[in-house]
Amino acid sequence: MRKAAKAGTRQETRGDQGVSVRGFTPVVKVSTGCKTGRAHRGQTMLEFAIAVPIFLALAFAMVDMARYFWIVHTMNYVTNQAGRTAITATTFPNGNSTNGNYTRQQSIYITAMQTNNGTCGGLLSIGTASPYNPNLTNLHVEYCSYANTLNSSINSTGGESNLTWTDGAGDYQDLVRVRVDYQFSYITPFMKLLKSTANGTTTLEVSCVQRNLGNPALYLNP
Numbered sequence: 001m002r003k004a005a006k007a008g009t010r011q012e013t014r015g016d017q018g019v020s021v022r023g024f025t026p027v028v029k030v031s032t033g034c035k036t037g038r039a040h041r042g043q044t045m046l047e048f049a050i051a052v053p054i055f056l057a058l059a060f061a062m063v064d065m066a067r068y069f070w071i072v073h074t075m076n077y078v079t080n081q082a083g084r085t086a087i088t089a090t091t092f093p094n095g096n097s098t099n100g101n102y103t104r105q106q107s108i109y110i111t112a113m114q115t116n117n118g119t120c121g122g123l124l125s126i127g128t129a130s131p132y133n134p135n136l137t138n139l140h141v142e143y144c145s146y147a148n149t150l151n152s153s154i155n156s157t158g159g160e161s162n163l164t165w166t167d168g169a170g171d172y173q174d175l176v177r178v179r180v181d182y183q184f185s186y187i188t189p190f191m192k193l194l195k196s197t198a199n200g201t202t203t204l205e206v207s208c209v210q211r212n213l214g215n216p217a218l219y220l221n222p
Contacts, residue, residue: 038199040068060188073101074120075180075206082112082178083208086141086169089218094132098190100133104169108141108178109134109203140179172216179207 086108091101115128118124120123121190127134142165149163163175182204212219 025155027107029055036101039107045155057188057190061191063155064186064188065189071182071184072204072206074116074123074179075182075204076208078112078115078120078126078182079206079208080116082108082141083176083210085111086167086176086178087210087212087214089212089214106132106134107143108169109139109174112178112180124180126180139183140167140177141169142166142177142179143168144175144177145170146173146175170212170219172212172214175209176206176212176214177209179205181205 024185035046068075086104089103089104089108090111092110094102100108109127110129110132113127113134116124116126117128124138126139127136144163144165165177182200184204185201
């Protein structure tokens with residue numbers, strides 16, 4: 001007599017010799033690792049809550065660094081253009097002036113303001129050329145006398161900070177410095193820890209130093 005067993009049980013053949021086992025098919029329970037819908041959603045939300053703040057912080061930090069280099073590049077460009085006006089002793093016409101021209105220092109201011117408001121879209125707060133209204137808090141034109149540069153080493157520790165600077169465009173062979181300041185504010189909270197003041201801003205300063213070596217006769221109107 002042959003008796004068939006259900007799946008997962010052994011099949012037997014009964015005879016005069018007793019019971020002989022022909023085969024055995026085990027029932028194996030395999031865990032697929034799947035969770036219930038509620039547990040799976042909870043895990044996804046937890047991962048999202050951890051990853052998103054980190055991603056946003058990195059994204060805003062990248063924006064901050066892009067803004068930083070953009071502004072520094074603009075400051076370099078403005079000071080370099082103004083420095084070219086300084087060393088060539090260029091003056092611009094002024095109908096309100098008795099001699100018909102702006103002074104050399106005023107002309108340097110105008111170059112800086114025109115470059116900023118024209119080419120650079122007014123990114124820096126250094127005033128306007130028309131009407132003439134320089135912001136002397138953030139825009140500076142200074143000179144160091146030729147004699148002072150001989151007595152001081154500009155290449156020593158501290159560089160140009162070792163020299164004595166006076167407001168004005170200077171004379172022939174004097175050093176002239178065009179300096180622009182900018183109050184930079186980070187938008188990322190943890191980036192404000194990088195050299196920030198109490199109000200969360202960082203003072204950026206860029207200067208261009210040149211020596212007045214143009215036509216000596218042009219430096220008579222500082």
